[in-house]
Amino acid sequence: MSKSYSDVVETARDYYNSEDADNFYFHVWGGEDIHIGLYQSEDEPIRDASRRTVEYMASKIQLTLDADKKVLDMGAGYGGVARYLARTYGCQVVALNLSERENERDRKMNQEQGLDHLIEVWDGSFESVAADDASFDVVWSQDSILHSSERAKVVAEAARVLKPGGELIMTDPMQVDDCPEGVLQPVYDRIHLPSLGSIEFYREAAKQNGLEEIEVEEMTENLVKHYGRVRRELEQNRDSITDKVSDAYIDRMITGLGHWVDAGSKGYLRWGILHFRKA
Numbered sequence: 001m002s003k004s005y006s007d008v009v010e011t012a013r014d015y016y017n018s019e020d021a022d023n024f025y026f027h028v029w030g031g032e033d034i035h036i037g038l039y040q041s042e043d044e045p046i047r048d049a050s051r052r053t054v055e056y057m058a059s060k061i062q063l064t065l066d067a068d069k070k071v072l073d074m075g076a077g078y079g080g081v082a083r084y085l086a087r088t089y090g091c092q093v094v095a096l097n098l099s100e101r102e103n104e105r106d107r108k109m110n111q112e113q114g115l116d117h118l119i120e121v122w123d124g125s126f127e128s129v130a131a132d133d134a135s136f137d138v139v140w141s142q143d144s145i146l147h148s149s150e151r152a153k154v155v156a157e158a159a160r161v162l163k164p165g166g167e168l169i170m171t172d173p174m175q176v177d178d179c180p181e182g183v184l185q186p187v188y189d190r191i192h193l194p195s196l197g198s199i200e201f202y203r204e205a206a207k208q209n210g211l212e213e214i215e216v217e218e219m220t221e222n223l224v225k226h227y228g229r230v231r232r233e234l235e236q237n238r239d240s241i242t243d244k245v246s247d248a249y250i251d252r253m254i255t256g257l258g259h260w261v262d263a264g265s266k267g268y269l270r271w272g273i274l275h276f277r278k279a
Contacts, residue, residue: 011192012147016099020249025077026105027244028234032080035142036171036226036271038219046229049222053142054084057169060275061138062214065089069137072096072161074126074154074170075144079106079119085140086118094136096122096129126154134163141170151197152205159209162278168211173223173260174198174270183268186259202274211276223271224264231257 015021025034028046037049038056063069067090073081076095086093097103103121110116124130126141127150139158148154158168175184175196188194199216206213234241234254242250263269 013098017101019101020245022099022101022105023241023244024234024249024253025102027241028230028237032078032083032109034077034080036173036223037229038222039225039229042225042229044229046226046233049226049229051080051084053171054081057140057142057171057273058085058088060215060273061167061169062277063137063165063167065091065138067091070094070135071138071140072129072131072136072158074129074139074141074158075147076106076121077142077144078102079109079121081140081142082106082119082121083110083113083115086115087113090118091137092118092120094120094122094131096124096126098123098125126157129157129161131161133160134166136161137163137166139166139168139170141168141172143171143173145170145172146174146191146193146196149193151201152208155202155205155211156209159206159211159278162211164278166278167214168206168274168276168278170202170274171271172197172202172274174202176268176270177201179268183266184263186256187263187269190256190259196269199270199272199274206274206276210279212279214275214277216272216274218270218272220264220269220271223269224261227257227260227264231261 033050038052039049069091071093073095076097079095082093082095085091106121110119145151145154175198177198177200
């Protein structure tokens, strides 16, 4: 079935469908979980820190996750969250993701781990979710909404598909609310967008869509640690991945990760867990 995506979403889709990006995120960034990790040490394996984020977010959900609950992961990547939730709690999970290449890996791992009966993988955009109103108990998203030029619409979609009393829990790389003009241009250029969301932006978008705030836990230091950790991993192991990832891509990634670390270290970025409930 053909799908119509906005130009910005199509750009992100093309990027994550590329062989270079797929091999980089799968082999270097973290494999099953390709999002910002919670680090206990500077040299901790990226996979361990990334999985800790999933576990910590799951511990915050106030609904009882069980076989009767249905979760939507918006921007699911390789589906690590879906497999963790399905395996740990027995709940049903829809992994919505725009990259068909990532989704192929996702479906394969679901089958290999015997979890495909609990997980559906949907090719699609979180700007327009092919789901009925009030059809999910939890909407989950990690470090994905930044790729949309219509972030308020994504929050509206999350609210629409949530059942009354359902919860939205998410993370996203964000800018400070009073960010000086121009300082984040290298970061914007990396994501092909003119801005990032902010904590206040997401608070307001949630409020406008009938979502009440449960908690906002700001943990920006992990954004700096994570991008720095991935950059060092890429630099130290460059020779071992050149058969999978092109030199040009590696060079661009090292530079781009440096922009994120620099902006975060200077206090222009924010990252944390935002948690809301539908009234």
